[in-house]
Amino acid sequence: MEDELASIAAAAGAAMAGARAATATSGPGLSLMAETISMLGMAELGVVLTIWARAGPSTGLATRTAQQDLFYSLFIGHGEFPKIVLASGDIEEAFYDAIKTANWADKYQVPVIHLVDKDLSNTFVMMPLPDPYSVRIERPRPVVFQEEKNANRYELTEDGLPVRLLPGVSKAVYHVVSLEHDPEGDPDEDAEMVKKMYDKRMRKIDLMLKEIPEEDKVRWYGPRDAEVAIVSWGTTKPQILAALEELPGVGFLQLRLLAPFPAEEVKRYLAGKKTLFIEGNYMGQSALLVRMYTGIEADAVAVKYNGRPVTADEVVEAFKRFKAGEKRIELDWDL
């Protein structure tokens, strides 16, 4: 397509037609996709966006890595609507997550952001042969009527999921729309209907948190009774796991599902522990996110924002400085 505005719109159209729809971009392209992401939320169309995060702002370090776009991925799109953001920690995870995110886009009919970064997307590794057949492909079957009839795509369903209707397949006549609407899919600003539709869409958040398995929300490594938990997300995972070998007794909580946020699981794993957050941005975005959803205050945050990934040695260094009482640890190694 000619630009990212077109790519995401075409993916939305393909999703409406019934295809598995996905597109990929990095920060600048994601900015252009913002308006349509919001439309996916309102119109209830499922598209996977794979985000190859790089070092910004603006053109920034266009071929270098960063984890600056966590907040951007979480909050992109005007208005409020359910969205899934899943961050893979390594290439093997990314492989299986690609299938899972497509399943979720089909099922929940929401925008799904598969958040990886330049470091992960651009790395060649030797990995065990994956088994794609081990992840079940799940997609709701479309409704097909005996005879052509008008249908309500936006029926006020209990679980919040829209009725799956496909043009040319369902024998259904229905309207898809970006405006607030009635069940038929036509604009409706009636106060009561607005609230009902809003509630219906937002019910999908509870459903996702209920249905998405824990291993896709968070993963714990190291002793469960560790006093200190390193908390991180995305492609710091292999380096942190390598560092844990030198840091006996330390645990690692990997955040995977970032929206909707699995507050219960995070609270359960972090209860009573000291926390050291490590990530590739200036603000310590995941530490702020955890505080927002759980009230848990980070004991220390190690950040890196020079366009280079966090190394295993830096994880060890961060831990030592944390033990020495530093609250904000700035990592700056070149590679």
Next chain:
Amino acid sequence: MTVVKVELKRTPQDYKWTKPPEWCPGCGHFGILQALLQVFAELNMEPSRTVLVSGIGCSSRLPHYVRTVSAHTIHGRAVPFALGLKLANPNLEVMVVGGDGDLFAIGGNHILGAGRRNVDFTVVLMDNAVYGLTRGQAGPTLPLGLQPKALNKPNPQADLNPLLVALASGFTFIARSYSYDIRYTAKLIKEAMLHKGSALVQVLSPCVTYNNIMTREWYEKRVYKLEEADPTWDPVVHDEKEDYEKRRRAIEKMLEIERLPLGIFYKNELVPTFEERYAQMYDPNYLKFPPALQPIEKDGKSVIDFYRLMADRIL
């Protein structure tokens, strides 16, 4: 397009949706809506297989008044949304409706992209030269120096010519009509739908509320029909050798501004559609099993032979 034979014969009434239009009384868009209902009935289109796609604007509300599947999307993105739909399932009849602002200002880049592909779909441009939904600001087809009532100064920007843009970008069917002439509009939209390839029909459609200059009287003094003025007018490219000459003549007619020609300016079915190119260049089964219709799993297991696909990367 593919014409599917069905026993049921539908009437224009059968294509009316459950809710009536909410346009100003006398709006030119009523004529286009009426013409569409008529064409759909004449072609006996299946409402569940026909998809109207629009962006934002008065004209983009049209799909809510029609009994077909539709998507009322966001400002400027109707064309790429429609292309995604059509390419995911080329068995669908896909039509974009929208205004001059939606299709040629905010969405102009997508017209350029669409022409290069020649996907088999139809764009109906409901052109009133103003942004009626937001109270009459200047649209991209408002001529330089005009001052409709919402503008506090004359328009300092020149108008663009959608027909020339469509020709330059590769649309293979280009026509212009006038919305109060419902029968003629229906005739041209029908031709556009039957055309194999990307079709643009510009319908001059007076905005009775905000465009107090380009009114019914203004248009009716200027419009004339190409085939009435010149009975030998033949816009069809019958042979590739004719293409240059047909384009040159079309451009000449498109450039007329004192009087506004209506009719078909250019039609060329010798250019392969994107669907044909894709089937020929990438996947011979594309038209039979397009992405929206091909099975991807059996009992939850992918039907793709992953290990064959990745053979050159497996050690």
